[in-house]
Amino acid sequence: MRTSQPDGFDLAVVGGGHAGVEAALAAARLGCRVALLTHDPAKIGAMSCNPAVGGLGKGHLVKEIDALGGLMGRAADRAAIQFRRLNLRKGPAVRASRVQVDRSVYARAVKAALRRQVGLRVLAGEAVDIWLDGRAVRGLILADGARLAARAVVLTTGTFLGGLIHIGRIRFPAGRLGDPPSLGLSRALNRLGLETGRLKTGTPARLLKASIDFSRLTPQPGDETPRPLSILSRGQALPQVACHLTRTTARTHEIIRANLKRSALYGGAITGTGTRYCPSIEDKIVKFPDRTGHQVFLEPEGLNSDLVYPNGISTSLPLDVQEAFIRSLPGLERAVLARPAYAIEYDYVNPRQLGPDLMVRSRPGLFLAGQINGTSGYEEAGAQGLLAGLNAARWLKGLPLVSLGREQAYLGVMVDDLTTLGTDEPYRMFTSRAEYRLLLREDNAAERLTPLGRDWGLVGERQWAAFNRRAEARERARRVLAGARLRPSAEVGARLTELGSAALGQPLSLAELLRRPELSFESLRPLLPGLPLLEAEAVEAVEVEIKYAGYLARQEEQVRRYLDLEGKGLPQDLDYASLAGLSREVAEKLSRVRPRSLGQAARIPGMTPAALMLLSVLARRVERAA
16 A cells, blocks of 8 residues: 655544544644545535524534634634624523624635645545554555555544435435545444444525515524624624525425325434434424424525525425425425435444543544534534644643533533433534533633633634733723712612612712613613723623622532532543442443543433442542542
């Protein structure tokens, strides 16, 4: 066999999706020579499903990627054609950002970032095996017989690993429509002794914009004042457009029910488990029979694109049924399908075989990120890719591998969920998964993670300067709100009454007044016309700190108790089967997960109080021996 280049690379990353891009950029930024291997370099940065970045829970991950020096937020801002902040009427923990993007502009922004990155080379090809020397990773074996030499490998295969597309009774191997699957790597992973499974996801049809009657749809405009995802972005780069809303009808449901047996999902052709939280339209009709309609969001694929993405109606029904039920929706009576919807099955690796650093425990130098770990979505993939690329680079340099705790980041929550609990369905991030979500807000992602990213070498000078400017703006807002005082007066009393608040009995600072839930900075600002100009983002963040101070203090105390358990380490080479007092079932679970701490052991389903008591004794022995 021939070798790709005599000296090889430090790191080979397989896959040109969001996880692969973030992994390759992170490792190259840390000085590694990186090869990014993909079937078709022209499709790097392609958005296989919806043309949007962020959303509930997902927006938090994008902010964290950005805080750690990643690309996704910057690329999305550059391509944004609509900015929306969600849940603004709810508490700060669940407020989230979502950006509708121009697909082609997003892909161009990603490719440009790869071209600019020193030490990174994009290669076209298909990996079919892991090149090993004993247990050591030497690189990849390619489909054409060549060997790609690398001292570490990151696999980010997306839906390509054993990918199989379903459209009704038609099925064919593919990684996504128009791209071949990756078949050899599945067998290679099984030969390494890794446990794999089968998952399923799907995407809706694409519609021709000219065939839609927008006069019958409800417009959904973006925010009047766009708020970018990245700390490095300044305003909007592209014109903003509206999305539109329609709903399924009784006729829609009737068509789908009549053809369920023709669906690949309900006809028995699909064996993989689909995502519970992003179900196909067949699933919605079957599982929610009392619902008279389901929302469908019509999202433009770009400023110059003639395609529209109908979010909410992914399906594996045959093409004729797709056309019939889509044309039963208001405004879509004459819709033309430019591309059919389809379901896709693919292989994944049980993520309990990984450490919190995303390295395969049984194979040092091999890292996995993205849908290969059982997740679903660009944001989940990108965040894992950044962590895997960072740790691959640190492993190559002989540095300790790093991870994030559940109290530090949504990325920490996701990785801990995957490596502790595993998953048997595509994992999607939600704010409800984070028990300390009030501390893990979008507005403080940079404060939580940018200093870490700086220490790890991911955050450059420009971002560090922007971070410090923002920190100064917030500190200035704190000083102004603490120093500005309102005194009792007829005008102040009238305004407070109008806002449903009690009159003043004594002078109070703005900070003290903002503790009242019914008051906001904007509602009080007219009473202090001489107040200096403050950045809206800084004021909003400081206002959250003031209003939720009691809740934040309570959650910080919960974190202290959590960290106490996380600090009680457990031996990684422990033979659980030999421990007297553990049932066989509990010993098997502990052997599979290999918890690094008493806290992680407590999160394994089925752990008994007796087992945890025994493990706490072991943890104390480890602590005394340290």
